[in-house]
Amino acid sequence: MSSKAIYDWVDERLGLSELAAFARHKTVPVHSQSFWYYWGGISLFLFLVQCFTGVLLLVYYRPGAEAYESVRQITFVMHFGWLIRSAHAWSASLMIFSILVHMFSVYFMKAYRKPREFGWLSGMGLLGLASVFGFSGYLLPMDELSYFATKVGLDIPTAIPWIGPVIANMLRGGPDVSEFTVQRFFALHVVVLPAVFLPLLGFHLWLVQRHGNASPPSVEALPPVERKSEPFVPNFMRKDLAMWLIALNILALLASVFPWSLGKPFDPLAPAPLGIHPEWYFMSPFEMLKLLGVVLRGEAGEIAGILLFTLGIALWVLIPFYDTKKEKGQRARAAHYFGLLAVFALLSTTIIGYWTIR
Amino acid sequence: MIEQTNTEAHIEAVAEGPGERNTRRAFLAAAGVAGLAYTAALAYPIYRYLASPEEMAMEATAVTEVTLKDAQKLPPGAVLMFKFGASPALLIHHQDGRWISMTAVCTHLGCTVQYEPQADRIHCACHGGVYNAYTGANVSGPPPRPLKLFKVAVNEAGVDVSRA
Numbered sequence: 001m002s003s004k005a006i007y008d009w010v011d012e013r014l015g016l017s018e019l020a021a022f023a024r025h026k027t028v029p030v031h032s033q034s035f036w037y038y039w040g041g042i043s044l045f046l047f048l049v050q051c052f053t054g055v056l057l058l059v060y061y062r063p064g065a066e067a068y069e070s071v072r073q074i075t076f077v078m079h080f081g082w083l084i085r086s087a088h089a090w091s092a093s094l095m096i097f098s099i100l101v102h103m104f105s106v107y108f109m110k111a112y113r114k115p116r117e118f119g120w121l122s123g124m125g126l127l128g129l130a131s132v133f134g135f136s137g138y139l140l141p142m143d144e145l146s147y148f149a150t151k152v153g154l155d156i157p158t159a160i161p162w163i164g165p166v167i168a169n170m171l172r173g174g175p176d177v178s179e180f181t182v183q184r185f186f187a188l189h190v191v192v193l194p195a196v197f198l199p200l201l202g203f204h205l206w207l208v209q210r211h212g213n214a215s216p217p218s219v220e221a222l223p224p225v226e227r228k229s230e231p232f233v234p235n236f237m238r239k240d241l242a243m244w245l246i247a248l249n250i251l252a253l254l255a256s257v258f259p260w261s262l263g264k265p266f267d268p269l270a271p272a273p274l275g276i277h278p279e280w281y282f283m284s285p286f287e288m289l290k291l292l293g294v295v296l297r298g299e300a301g302e303i304a305g306i307l308l309f310t311l312g313i314a315l316w317v318l319i320p321f322y323d324t325k326k327e328k329g330q331r332a333r334a335a336h337y338f339g340l341l342a343v344f345a346l347l348s349t350t351i352i353g354y355w356t357i358r
Numbered sequence: 359m360i361e362q363t364n365t366e367a368h369i370e371a372v373a374e375g376p377g378e379r380n381t382r383r384a385f386l387a388a389a390g391v392a393g394l395a396y397t398a399a400l401a402y403p404i405y406r407y408l409a410s411p412e413e414m415a416m417e418a419t420a421v422t423e424v425t426l427k428d429a430q431k432l433p434p435g436a437v438l439m440f441k442f443g444a445s446p447a448l449l450i451h452h453q454d455g456r457w458i459s460m461t462a463v464c465t466h467l468g469c470t471v472q473y474e475p476q477a478d479r480i481h482c483a484c485h486g487g488v489y490n491a492y493t494g495a496n497v498s499g500p501p502p503r504p505l506k507l508f509k510v511a512v513n514e515a516g517v518d519v520s521r522a
Contacts (some may be wrong), residue, residue: 056407078410080403 022209024233029215036105037213037236038243039098045244046095047201049251050133053088054190063186065179068141068265086255092134094251096281099127107339110323110332112213117320119211122204124317127160129197134279136189142182147266148276150185151177156289159302164231176268217326277357284346287353316342419443422521429517438452442519446470447508448515450491452478459508459519460494466501480505 011017030039060078062070074081103123106112112120139150145221154172158164173180219227229238263273291307315338323335418429429449432438438449439462444461450473460480464471469484473491480489487499493503511518 056404059408079406079408080414081407083403084407 020356023233024231026212027221027229028213028232028236030228030230031215031219033105033109033216033219036101036109037100039105041240042243042247043095043098043102044201044205045247046091046251049091049248050088050095051194052092054085056084057088058190061186063140064183067140067179067182067186071141071262082259083255086258086260088137088256089260090258091251092137093280094247095256096130096134098247100281103127104339104343106214107319108336109214109216110335111216112320113214113324113326114320116207116211116214119204119207120320122200123202123319124208126197126204129193129200131281133189133193133197135283136185136193138279139177139182139185140189141262142266143263143268144273145263145267145276147177147268148183148272149278152286153278153282155315157305157318159299159306163302177266178268184340216333220293220326236301251266272312275357277353280350283353284349287349288345291349291352312342415444419445425516425521426519427516430512430514432517435475437475440519442508446517447521448473448480449510452492457494457510457512457517458492459510459517460505461508462505464501465496465503465505467498471505 007016026032057074058068060074060081061067071085074085076082083150099225106120106123135150139146154168154177157171158168160167169175171181171184172178173184215227277283288309292308293301295301296304319335319338323331325331364392382459385471424440424442426438426440426449429438432449432451434451434453434455436451440447440449442461442495447459448462448471449457449459451457462470462472464482464484464487466485466487467481470481470482471487471489473479474481478491480491480494481487481496482489482499482501485500488497489495489501489505490497494507496502507522508519509522511520
Protein backbone atom coordinates (compact mmCIF):
# COMPACT_ATOMS: atom_id res chain seq x y z
CA MET A 1 0.00 0.00 0.00
CA SER A 2 1.35 3.42 -0.89
CA SER A 3 1.52 6.14 1.73
CA LYS A 4 -1.21 7.99 -0.16
CA ALA A 5 -3.49 4.97 0.09
CA ILE A 6 -2.84 4.79 3.85
CA TYR A 7 -3.52 8.53 4.20
CA ASP A 8 -6.75 8.19 2.23
CA TRP A 9 -7.86 5.25 4.36
CA VAL A 10 -7.31 7.20 7.59
CA ASP A 11 -8.65 10.45 6.09
CA GLU A 12 -11.91 8.81 5.07
CA ARG A 13 -12.46 7.77 8.68
CA LEU A 14 -11.04 10.72 10.65
CA GLY A 15 -11.40 13.65 8.24
CA LEU A 16 -7.73 14.69 8.29
CA SER A 17 -8.08 16.73 5.10
CA GLU A 18 -10.74 18.91 6.73
CA LEU A 19 -8.30 19.66 9.56
CA ALA A 20 -5.53 20.37 7.05
CA ALA A 21 -7.85 22.70 5.11
CA PHE A 22 -8.76 24.47 8.35
CA ALA A 23 -5.08 24.91 9.22
CA ARG A 24 -4.36 26.27 5.73
CA HIS A 25 -7.05 28.94 6.03
CA LYS A 26 -6.31 29.98 9.61
CA THR A 27 -4.80 33.46 9.72
CA VAL A 28 -3.52 35.79 12.42
CA PRO A 29 -3.92 39.60 12.25
CA VAL A 30 -0.72 41.60 11.82
CA HIS A 31 -0.52 45.00 13.55
CA SER A 32 1.53 46.91 16.09
CA GLN A 33 0.01 44.96 19.02
CA SER A 34 0.57 41.45 17.55
CA PHE A 35 3.22 40.71 20.16
CA TRP A 36 0.51 40.10 22.77
CA TYR A 37 -0.87 37.18 20.75
CA TYR A 38 2.00 34.96 21.94
CA TRP A 39 1.06 34.97 25.62
CA GLY A 40 -1.83 32.53 25.42
CA GLY A 41 0.46 30.06 23.66
CA ILE A 42 3.23 30.61 26.22
CA SER A 43 0.74 29.92 29.02
CA LEU A 44 -0.32 26.72 27.26
CA PHE A 45 3.30 25.64 26.84
CA LEU A 46 4.07 26.22 30.52
CA PHE A 47 0.96 24.22 31.42
CA LEU A 48 2.32 21.33 29.34
CA VAL A 49 5.63 21.67 31.21
CA GLN A 50 3.64 21.45 34.47
CA CYS A 51 1.93 18.24 33.33
CA PHE A 52 5.24 16.69 32.32
CA THR A 53 7.31 17.68 35.38
CA GLY A 54 4.30 16.96 37.61
CA VAL A 55 4.14 13.35 36.41
CA LEU A 56 7.90 13.04 36.98
CA LEU A 57 7.50 14.25 40.58
CA LEU A 58 4.60 11.86 41.03
CA VAL A 59 6.99 8.99 40.39
CA TYR A 60 8.62 9.49 43.82
CA TYR A 61 6.23 11.72 45.79
CA ARG A 62 4.29 10.13 48.66
CA PRO A 63 1.43 12.13 50.18
CA GLY A 64 0.37 11.94 53.82
CA ALA A 65 2.75 11.43 56.72
CA GLU A 66 5.75 10.72 54.47
CA ALA A 67 5.27 13.81 52.29
CA TYR A 68 8.26 15.77 53.60
CA GLU A 69 10.59 12.76 53.56
CA SER A 70 9.69 11.93 49.94
CA VAL A 71 10.30 15.53 48.81
CA ARG A 72 13.62 15.49 50.68
CA GLN A 73 14.46 12.30 48.81
CA ILE A 74 13.48 13.84 45.46
CA THR A 75 15.53 16.95 46.19
CA PHE A 76 18.69 15.41 47.67
CA VAL A 77 18.84 11.71 46.75
CA MET A 78 17.40 11.15 43.28
CA HIS A 79 19.63 12.32 40.43
CA PHE A 80 18.46 15.71 39.10
CA GLY A 81 15.40 15.52 41.36
CA TRP A 82 16.19 19.05 42.56
CA LEU A 83 16.07 20.22 38.94
CA ILE A 84 12.72 18.57 38.15
CA ARG A 85 11.19 19.99 41.33
CA SER A 86 12.70 23.41 40.71
CA ALA A 87 11.41 23.40 37.12
CA HIS A 88 7.90 22.51 38.36
CA ALA A 89 7.91 25.32 40.92
CA TRP A 90 9.39 27.93 38.59
CA SER A 91 7.14 26.94 35.72
CA ALA A 92 4.11 27.39 37.99
CA SER A 93 5.16 30.97 38.70
CA LEU A 94 5.95 31.69 35.07
CA MET A 95 2.62 30.19 33.99
CA ILE A 96 0.63 32.42 36.36
CA PHE A 97 2.68 35.39 35.14
CA SER A 98 2.02 34.66 31.48
CA ILE A 99 -1.69 34.01 32.12
CA LEU A 100 -1.87 37.44 33.80
CA VAL A 101 -0.12 39.09 30.83
CA HIS A 102 -2.50 37.23 28.49
CA MET A 103 -5.52 38.36 30.53
CA PHE A 104 -4.54 42.03 30.60
CA SER A 105 -3.69 42.08 26.88
CA VAL A 106 -7.12 40.58 26.13
CA TYR A 107 -8.67 43.15 28.45
CA PHE A 108 -7.04 46.20 26.93
CA MET A 109 -7.55 44.98 23.33
CA LYS A 110 -11.20 44.49 24.30
CA ALA A 111 -11.01 40.96 22.91
CA TYR A 112 -13.77 39.86 25.31
CA ARG A 113 -16.47 41.56 23.22
CA LYS A 114 -19.05 39.71 21.14
CA PRO A 115 -18.66 36.89 20.06
CA ARG A 116 -15.80 36.13 22.50
CA GLU A 117 -17.59 36.37 25.87
CA PHE A 118 -17.17 32.65 26.56
CA GLY A 119 -13.47 32.91 25.77
CA TRP A 120 -13.13 35.54 28.51
CA LEU A 121 -15.25 33.61 31.00
CA SER A 122 -13.46 30.29 30.42
CA GLY A 123 -10.14 32.12 30.64
CA MET A 124 -11.10 33.58 34.01
CA GLY A 125 -12.09 30.08 35.11
CA LEU A 126 -8.69 28.77 34.02
CA LEU A 127 -6.90 31.53 35.96
CA GLY A 128 -8.97 30.71 39.04
CA LEU A 129 -8.14 27.01 38.73
CA ALA A 130 -4.47 27.82 38.11
CA SER A 131 -4.33 29.74 41.39
CA VAL A 132 -5.93 26.81 43.22
CA PHE A 133 -3.31 24.59 41.55
CA GLY A 134 -0.66 26.94 42.93
CA PHE A 135 -2.16 27.05 46.41
CA SER A 136 -2.64 23.28 46.73
CA GLY A 137 0.75 22.45 45.22
CA TYR A 138 2.50 24.79 47.64
CA LEU A 139 1.51 22.62 50.61
CA LEU A 140 2.69 19.30 49.17
CA PRO A 141 6.34 19.44 50.39
CA MET A 142 5.00 19.97 53.96
CA ASP A 143 7.90 22.13 55.03
CA GLU A 144 7.61 25.04 57.45
CA LEU A 145 6.79 27.65 54.80
CA SER A 146 4.13 25.61 53.03
CA TYR A 147 2.56 24.74 56.37
CA PHE A 148 2.15 28.35 57.44
CA ALA A 149 1.14 29.57 53.96
CA THR A 150 -1.70 27.04 53.93
CA LYS A 151 -2.64 27.84 57.53
CA VAL A 152 -2.97 31.55 56.73
CA GLY A 153 -4.66 30.97 53.36
CA LEU A 154 -7.31 28.69 54.83
CA ASP A 155 -7.92 31.13 57.67
CA ILE A 156 -9.32 33.72 55.23
CA PRO A 157 -12.58 31.87 54.41
CA THR A 158 -13.29 31.41 58.14
CA ALA A 159 -14.25 35.12 58.23
CA ILE A 160 -17.35 34.33 56.13
CA PRO A 161 -20.24 33.86 58.58
CA TRP A 162 -21.66 30.35 59.14
CA ILE A 163 -20.35 28.56 56.05
CA GLY A 164 -16.79 29.93 56.31
CA PRO A 165 -15.53 27.65 59.10
CA VAL A 166 -17.28 24.67 57.51
CA ILE A 167 -15.51 25.30 54.19
CA ALA A 168 -12.15 25.78 55.92
CA ASN A 169 -12.53 22.58 57.98
CA MET A 170 -13.59 20.67 54.89
CA LEU A 171 -10.51 21.84 52.99
CA ARG A 172 -8.17 21.19 55.93
CA GLY A 173 -9.69 17.88 56.92
CA GLY A 174 -9.90 18.96 60.54
CA PRO A 175 -9.40 22.05 62.68
CA ASP A 176 -5.70 22.35 61.78
CA VAL A 177 -3.36 21.78 58.85
CA SER A 178 -2.08 18.18 59.17
CA GLU A 179 -1.29 14.98 57.25
CA PHE A 180 -4.98 14.84 56.34
CA THR A 181 -4.68 18.24 54.68
CA VAL A 182 -1.73 17.25 52.55
CA GLN A 183 -3.48 14.03 51.53
CA ARG A 184 -6.60 15.84 50.29
CA PHE A 185 -4.64 18.67 48.71
CA PHE A 186 -2.75 15.99 46.83
CA ALA A 187 -6.00 14.47 45.54
CA LEU A 188 -7.13 17.97 44.57
CA HIS A 189 -3.84 18.88 42.90
CA VAL A 190 -3.31 15.75 40.77
CA VAL A 191 -6.83 14.41 40.14
CA VAL A 192 -9.67 16.88 40.71
CA LEU A 193 -8.05 20.03 39.31
CA PRO A 194 -6.67 18.42 36.13
CA ALA A 195 -10.05 16.75 35.54
CA VAL A 196 -11.74 20.17 35.62
CA PHE A 197 -8.92 22.18 34.06
CA LEU A 198 -8.34 20.06 30.94
CA PRO A 199 -11.90 20.14 29.51
CA LEU A 200 -12.14 23.87 30.25
CA LEU A 201 -8.80 24.39 28.51
CA GLY A 202 -10.09 22.36 25.54
CA PHE A 203 -13.19 24.57 25.41
CA HIS A 204 -11.04 27.73 25.60
CA LEU A 205 -8.76 26.55 22.77
CA TRP A 206 -11.71 25.44 20.64
CA LEU A 207 -13.22 28.92 20.97
CA VAL A 208 -9.95 30.46 19.82
CA GLN A 209 -10.10 28.28 16.68
CA ARG A 210 -13.76 29.13 16.14
CA HIS A 211 -13.49 32.92 16.43
CA GLY A 212 -9.81 33.48 15.60
CA ASN A 213 -7.63 36.18 17.16
CA ALA A 214 -9.42 39.43 18.00
CA SER A 215 -8.02 42.65 16.60
CA PRO A 216 -7.87 45.71 18.85
CA PRO A 217 -10.62 48.31 18.22
CA SER A 218 -8.18 50.66 16.47
CA VAL A 219 -7.44 47.96 13.87
CA GLU A 220 -11.07 46.93 13.55
CA ALA A 221 -11.94 50.53 12.74
CA LEU A 222 -9.71 50.36 9.64
CA PRO A 223 -11.29 49.59 6.25
CA PRO A 224 -10.86 45.87 5.38
CA VAL A 225 -8.22 46.54 2.68
CA GLU A 226 -5.90 48.16 5.23
CA ARG A 227 -6.00 45.24 7.69
CA LYS A 228 -3.12 42.81 7.37
CA SER A 229 -2.87 39.20 8.36
CA GLU A 230 -0.52 36.26 7.96
CA PRO A 231 -1.16 32.53 7.65
CA PHE A 232 -0.97 30.60 10.93
CA VAL A 233 0.77 27.66 9.24
CA PRO A 234 3.67 28.02 8.95
CA ASN A 235 4.37 31.75 9.56
CA PHE A 236 2.79 32.43 12.92
CA MET A 237 3.24 28.89 14.20
CA ARG A 238 6.98 29.15 13.64
CA LYS A 239 7.14 32.31 15.75
CA ASP A 240 4.87 30.71 18.35
CA LEU A 241 7.25 27.74 18.65
CA ALA A 242 10.22 30.10 18.85
CA MET A 243 8.48 31.76 21.82
CA TRP A 244 8.02 28.34 23.43
CA LEU A 245 11.71 27.67 23.01
CA ILE A 246 12.58 31.02 24.59
CA ALA A 247 10.20 30.25 27.48
CA LEU A 248 11.83 26.84 27.95
CA ASN A 249 15.30 28.40 28.01
CA ILE A 250 14.29 31.03 30.56
CA LEU A 251 12.71 28.27 32.67
CA ALA A 252 15.82 26.06 32.45
CA LEU A 253 18.00 29.00 33.45
CA LEU A 254 15.84 29.98 36.44
CA ALA A 255 15.35 26.39 37.60
CA SER A 256 19.05 25.53 37.53
CA VAL A 257 20.54 28.84 38.73
CA PHE A 258 17.95 29.47 41.44
CA PRO A 259 16.94 25.98 42.62
CA TRP A 260 13.78 25.87 44.75
CA SER A 261 14.71 25.33 48.39
CA LEU A 262 13.25 22.93 50.93
CA GLY A 263 12.81 24.25 54.46
CA LYS A 264 12.68 22.45 57.77
CA PRO A 265 9.93 19.83 58.19
CA PHE A 266 6.71 21.37 59.50
CA ASP A 267 6.21 21.41 63.25
CA PRO A 268 2.76 22.38 64.54
CA LEU A 269 4.33 23.64 67.78
CA ALA A 270 6.99 25.86 66.18
CA PRO A 271 6.34 29.61 65.87
CA ALA A 272 5.94 31.07 62.36
CA PRO A 273 9.34 31.96 60.86
CA LEU A 274 10.22 35.64 60.42
CA GLY A 275 9.56 37.25 57.04
CA ILE A 276 6.92 34.72 56.06
CA HIS A 277 4.85 35.91 53.09
CA PRO A 278 2.58 34.41 50.41
CA GLU A 279 3.75 33.55 46.88
CA TRP A 280 4.03 36.68 44.72
CA TYR A 281 0.74 35.98 42.91
CA PHE A 282 -1.15 35.86 46.21
CA MET A 283 0.65 38.89 47.64
CA SER A 284 -1.74 41.43 46.15
CA PRO A 285 -5.07 39.93 47.32
CA PHE A 286 -3.48 39.17 50.70
CA GLU A 287 -2.30 42.77 51.07
CA MET A 288 -5.64 44.18 49.85
CA LEU A 289 -7.49 42.22 52.53
CA LYS A 290 -4.93 43.38 55.10
CA LEU A 291 -5.31 47.05 54.07
CA LEU A 292 -9.11 46.79 54.05
CA GLY A 293 -8.86 45.28 57.53
CA VAL A 294 -7.02 48.43 58.67
CA VAL A 295 -9.64 50.75 57.13
CA LEU A 296 -12.66 48.70 58.24
CA ARG A 297 -11.94 47.45 61.73
CA GLY A 298 -13.29 44.39 63.49
CA GLU A 299 -15.12 41.32 62.32
CA ALA A 300 -17.63 43.35 60.31
CA GLY A 301 -14.68 44.97 58.52
CA GLU A 302 -13.26 41.57 57.66
CA ILE A 303 -16.55 40.51 56.09
CA ALA A 304 -16.89 43.86 54.30
CA GLY A 305 -13.37 43.42 52.95
CA ILE A 306 -14.15 39.99 51.52
CA LEU A 307 -17.42 41.32 50.04
CA LEU A 308 -15.70 44.31 48.43
CA PHE A 309 -13.02 42.04 47.06
CA THR A 310 -15.59 39.60 45.65
CA LEU A 311 -17.48 42.49 44.07
CA GLY A 312 -14.32 43.71 42.33
CA ILE A 313 -13.64 40.23 40.93
CA ALA A 314 -17.29 39.89 39.81
CA LEU A 315 -17.09 43.25 37.99
CA TRP A 316 -13.89 42.10 36.30
CA VAL A 317 -15.31 38.71 35.25
CA LEU A 318 -18.53 40.26 33.90
CA ILE A 319 -16.82 42.99 31.85
CA PRO A 320 -17.99 41.53 28.47
CA PHE A 321 -21.60 42.15 29.48
CA TYR A 322 -21.38 45.85 30.22
CA ASP A 323 -18.63 46.94 27.83
CA THR A 324 -20.40 45.82 24.65
CA LYS A 325 -20.47 48.86 22.33
CA LYS A 326 -18.14 48.62 19.36
CA GLU A 327 -17.95 52.44 19.02
CA LYS A 328 -15.69 54.42 21.28
CA GLY A 329 -17.89 55.83 24.03
CA GLN A 330 -18.20 56.66 27.69
CA ARG A 331 -18.60 53.03 28.72
CA ALA A 332 -15.62 51.74 26.71
CA ARG A 333 -13.47 54.45 28.30
CA ALA A 334 -14.75 53.56 31.78
CA ALA A 335 -13.82 49.89 31.19
CA HIS A 336 -10.37 51.00 30.08
CA TYR A 337 -9.88 53.05 33.25
CA PHE A 338 -11.18 50.17 35.36
CA GLY A 339 -8.48 48.01 33.76
CA LEU A 340 -5.79 50.60 34.53
CA LEU A 341 -7.07 50.80 38.10
CA ALA A 342 -6.84 47.00 38.40
CA VAL A 343 -3.23 47.00 37.14
CA PHE A 344 -2.36 49.83 39.50
CA ALA A 345 -4.03 48.11 42.46
CA LEU A 346 -2.28 44.79 41.74
CA LEU A 347 1.16 46.36 41.33
CA SER A 348 0.93 48.79 44.25
CA THR A 349 -0.41 46.24 46.75
CA THR A 350 2.24 43.73 45.64
CA ILE A 351 4.97 46.34 46.16
CA ILE A 352 3.52 47.38 49.54
CA GLY A 353 3.30 43.70 50.48
CA TYR A 354 6.98 43.08 49.76
CA TRP A 355 7.97 46.42 51.27
CA THR A 356 6.34 45.64 54.61
CA ILE A 357 7.76 42.12 55.08
CA ARG A 358 9.43 42.02 58.45
CA MET B 359 -8.20 41.31 3.76
CA ILE B 360 -4.74 41.42 2.23
CA GLU B 361 -2.69 38.34 2.86
CA GLN B 362 0.98 39.12 3.33
CA THR B 363 2.92 37.91 0.33
CA ASN B 364 5.04 34.90 1.04
CA THR B 365 8.31 36.81 1.20
CA GLU B 366 10.30 33.74 2.08
CA ALA B 367 9.48 31.85 -1.10
CA HIS B 368 10.55 34.97 -2.95
CA ILE B 369 13.92 35.11 -1.18
CA GLU B 370 14.56 31.43 -1.81
CA ALA B 371 13.93 31.84 -5.51
CA VAL B 372 16.53 34.62 -5.67
CA ALA B 373 19.09 33.09 -3.34
CA GLU B 374 19.14 29.57 -4.71
CA GLY B 375 22.56 29.85 -6.44
CA PRO B 376 24.80 26.75 -6.59
CA GLY B 377 27.09 28.09 -3.82
CA GLU B 378 24.23 29.10 -1.56
CA ARG B 379 22.71 25.67 -1.73
CA ASN B 380 25.77 24.34 0.11
CA THR B 381 25.59 26.96 2.86
CA ARG B 382 21.90 26.24 3.21
CA ARG B 383 22.61 22.55 3.60
CA ALA B 384 25.40 23.27 6.09
CA PHE B 385 23.06 25.51 8.03
CA LEU B 386 20.35 22.85 8.17
CA ALA B 387 22.88 20.22 9.28
CA ALA B 388 24.17 22.52 12.03
CA ALA B 389 20.62 23.26 13.13
CA GLY B 390 19.89 19.53 13.21
CA VAL B 391 22.95 18.83 15.36
CA ALA B 392 22.07 21.72 17.69
CA GLY B 393 18.52 20.38 17.98
CA LEU B 394 19.76 16.91 18.83
CA ALA B 395 22.18 18.29 21.43
CA TYR B 396 19.36 20.35 22.95
CA THR B 397 17.04 17.34 23.14
CA ALA B 398 19.81 15.23 24.67
CA ALA B 399 20.48 17.93 27.28
CA LEU B 400 16.79 17.76 28.24
CA ALA B 401 16.52 13.98 28.12
CA TYR B 402 19.69 13.19 30.13
CA PRO B 403 18.56 14.56 33.53
CA ILE B 404 15.14 12.98 33.06
CA TYR B 405 16.70 9.59 32.30
CA ARG B 406 19.04 9.80 35.30
CA TYR B 407 16.14 10.90 37.52
CA LEU B 408 14.00 7.94 36.52
CA ALA B 409 16.95 5.54 36.73
CA SER B 410 17.90 6.59 40.29
CA PRO B 411 16.39 3.59 42.14
CA GLU B 412 18.01 1.22 39.66
CA GLU B 413 21.38 2.82 40.31
CA MET B 414 20.81 2.57 44.06
CA ALA B 415 20.00 -1.14 43.68
CA MET B 416 23.17 -1.59 41.64
CA GLU B 417 25.15 -0.04 44.47
CA ALA B 418 23.44 -2.41 46.89
CA THR B 419 24.38 -5.48 44.83
CA ALA B 420 28.00 -4.41 45.09
CA VAL B 421 27.75 -5.63 48.72
CA THR B 422 30.13 -8.59 49.25
CA GLU B 423 29.48 -9.38 52.89
CA VAL B 424 26.53 -9.28 55.28
CA THR B 425 26.70 -9.74 59.06
CA LEU B 426 23.57 -11.27 60.58
CA LYS B 427 23.56 -10.34 64.26
CA ASP B 428 22.53 -13.13 66.71
CA ALA B 429 21.87 -15.51 63.82
CA GLN B 430 24.12 -18.10 65.51
CA LYS B 431 21.15 -18.70 67.85
CA LEU B 432 19.11 -20.09 64.94
CA PRO B 433 17.97 -23.61 66.06
CA PRO B 434 18.81 -26.66 63.86
CA GLY B 435 16.19 -27.25 61.18
CA ALA B 436 15.32 -23.54 60.98
CA VAL B 437 15.80 -21.01 58.23
CA LEU B 438 16.42 -17.25 58.22
CA MET B 439 15.48 -15.05 55.26
CA PHE B 440 17.66 -11.95 54.81
CA LYS B 441 18.63 -9.42 52.16
CA PHE B 442 21.98 -9.89 50.50
CA GLY B 443 22.46 -6.59 48.68
CA ALA B 444 19.22 -5.95 46.85
CA SER B 445 17.86 -9.52 46.66
CA PRO B 446 16.57 -12.08 49.17
CA ALA B 447 18.78 -14.91 50.45
CA LEU B 448 18.39 -17.77 52.93
CA LEU B 449 20.49 -19.07 55.80
CA ILE B 450 19.71 -22.69 56.79
CA HIS B 451 20.88 -24.34 60.02
CA HIS B 452 20.57 -28.03 59.08
CA GLN B 453 19.70 -30.83 61.55
CA ASP B 454 23.25 -32.20 61.15
CA GLY B 455 24.60 -28.84 62.34
CA ARG B 456 25.81 -27.62 58.93
CA TRP B 457 25.27 -23.95 58.07
CA ILE B 458 24.30 -23.30 54.43
CA SER B 459 23.52 -19.95 52.83
CA MET B 460 22.46 -19.29 49.26
CA THR B 461 20.53 -16.83 47.13
CA ALA B 462 16.76 -17.22 47.34
CA VAL B 463 16.03 -16.02 43.80
CA CYS B 464 14.82 -18.88 41.60
CA THR B 465 16.91 -19.21 38.43
CA HIS B 466 13.78 -19.94 36.41
CA LEU B 467 11.71 -16.71 36.55
CA GLY B 468 12.96 -14.93 39.66
CA CYS B 469 10.41 -15.94 42.31
CA THR B 470 11.61 -16.16 45.91
CA VAL B 471 12.17 -19.81 46.90
CA GLN B 472 11.53 -21.35 50.34
CA TYR B 473 13.22 -24.01 52.49
CA GLU B 474 10.97 -26.93 53.41
CA PRO B 475 12.43 -28.55 56.60
CA GLN B 476 10.28 -31.71 56.55
CA ALA B 477 11.33 -32.56 52.95
CA ASP B 478 14.77 -31.00 53.52
CA ARG B 479 14.62 -29.35 50.13
CA ILE B 480 14.27 -25.91 48.57
CA HIS B 481 11.05 -25.40 46.68
CA CYS B 482 9.81 -22.66 44.34
CA ALA B 483 6.03 -22.32 44.57
CA CYS B 484 5.68 -20.45 41.28
CA HIS B 485 6.43 -23.33 38.89
CA GLY B 486 7.43 -26.21 41.17
CA GLY B 487 11.21 -25.94 40.86
CA VAL B 488 13.18 -28.00 43.43
CA TYR B 489 16.77 -27.43 44.60
CA ASN B 490 19.10 -29.39 46.87
CA ALA B 491 19.18 -27.71 50.30
CA TYR B 492 22.96 -28.37 50.76
CA THR B 493 24.46 -27.66 47.36
CA GLY B 494 21.83 -25.46 45.71
CA ALA B 495 21.78 -27.83 42.70
CA ASN B 496 18.62 -27.72 40.59
CA VAL B 497 17.04 -31.13 41.18
CA SER B 498 13.74 -31.07 39.31
CA GLY B 499 11.27 -28.76 37.64
CA PRO B 500 12.03 -25.90 35.26
CA PRO B 501 15.05 -24.16 36.92
CA PRO B 502 17.95 -24.14 34.42
CA ARG B 503 20.79 -23.41 36.87
CA PRO B 504 21.66 -24.09 40.53
CA LEU B 505 21.24 -21.46 43.29
CA LYS B 506 24.52 -19.72 44.12
CA LEU B 507 26.01 -20.64 47.50
CA PHE B 508 27.51 -18.08 49.89
CA LYS B 509 30.39 -18.59 52.31
CA VAL B 510 29.24 -18.83 55.93
CA ALA B 511 31.29 -18.08 59.06
CA VAL B 512 29.59 -18.56 62.44
CA ASN B 513 30.98 -16.74 65.47
CA GLU B 514 29.78 -15.70 68.91
CA ALA B 515 28.24 -12.39 67.79
CA GLY B 516 26.46 -13.63 64.70
CA VAL B 517 26.87 -15.14 61.25
CA ASP B 518 28.96 -13.59 58.48
CA VAL B 519 27.75 -14.37 54.98
CA SER B 520 30.00 -13.44 52.06
CA ARG B 521 30.18 -13.93 48.34
CA ALA B 522 31.97 -17.20 47.53
